[in-house]
Amino acid sequence: MLTTEQVHLLITIIFGTFGLIAFGIIFGLLYKGIDRKLSAHMQGRIGPPIRQPFRDIVKLFTKENIVPENAIGWVFNLAPIAGLIATITILLYLPIGGFNPILTGQGDLILILYLLIIPSLAMVIGGFSSGSPYATVGAQREMATMIAYEFPLAIIIVAIAWLSQRVAASTTIHAFSMLSITQMPIWGSVGIIGFIGAILLLLVLLLVTPAELSKIPFDTPEAETEIAGGLLAEYSGRNLGMFYLTDAVKTVVMSALIVALFFPYNLSQLIGLESGYIAMIIDFLFFLVKLLIVIVFSVTLVRVAIARLKIDQVVYTYWVWFTLIALFGLILLMWDTQIGLPRVVEMLGL
DSSP: OOOHHHHHHHHHHHHHHHHHHHHHHHHHHHHHHHHHHHHHHHTTOOOOOTTHHHHHHHHHHHSOOOOOTTSOHHHHHHHHHHHHHHHHHHHTTSOBTTBOOSSOOTTHHHHHHHHTHHHHHHHHHHHHHTTOHHHHHHHHHHHHHHHHHHHHHHHHHHHHHHHHHHHHTTSSSOTTOHHHHHHSOGGGSOOHHHHHHHHHHHHHHHHHHHHHTTOTTSOGGGOHHHHTTGGGTTOOHHHHHHHHHHHHHHHHHHHHHHHHHHOOOOHHHHTTOOSSHHHHHHHHHHHHHHHHHHHIIIIIHHHHHSOOOOHHHHHHIIIIIIHHHHHHHHHHHHHHHHHTOOOHHHHTTO
16 A cells, blocks of 8 residues: 555656656757757858747658568667657656756666667667668667767766765765755865866767767768668658657757756856745746757757768767866866865855
């Protein structure tokens, strides 16, 4: 027999999950539209209307869903569903708009790292199962890209988890959980050397994001001008629509992850506003602004400024340069704790 508290928790999880699904899809498509509009203006074009992604998704879900003759049908149809479910699941572990995560616990930051692999892995499996040579080449490229960008991403997660563990050792909060990281922001836990290390980690994470989202210049698995769409060459209708939604929701996920790790501050606290509905609305709107800023810097500006890289350039860039920068950031965090310099917030008198 469930207790009243357990029933309340179950209802919160159920309704919270549906709310996050709606939030991820609506704002994911909205930010895709804004991203396309901004990039068009940066290139001297008019660009599609901001509502265009909503039109695209409606059209895709009303089109015929074609399965290639040589495809493994059940795998081909299951891949986009698995990718979308995994992406939505990550939202349950992220603080959204000033609200605590629906699901939380010690080590959930590591779980998020694993869940981020599933959408890309689903695309790889879907590409291989389609029986198309273009999709096979795209799947091979996606695997190489995953191996490349997961390394610096893992270093970033390990660095933040390690710092969170040290901070949590002197407090009562759980070690390296998303909730503890938002309660103890990284900028308030480091000195000047660690501050520089945290900036380097943030820079690498911003540059890992376009690869996670398969955006230019790291979109070699889907290069339309080279391999006719690659991974998605044989997908259409509802299946292609679910991959489209996965990309939209993952855009929100990656942006929300960056915000949670590096910018978890609420505007209501900064302006001294007491808790209430007004504070909740202000914090939510402030969160949406932070998401947009992250998307502009990590996706829009990068794909406008840089042309598509070759697959060997992508792997070399992540394995060598970004990995070295992330390792240097981790080392600076370790030196900072050993030297014991005053924290940046103390130096600034905050």
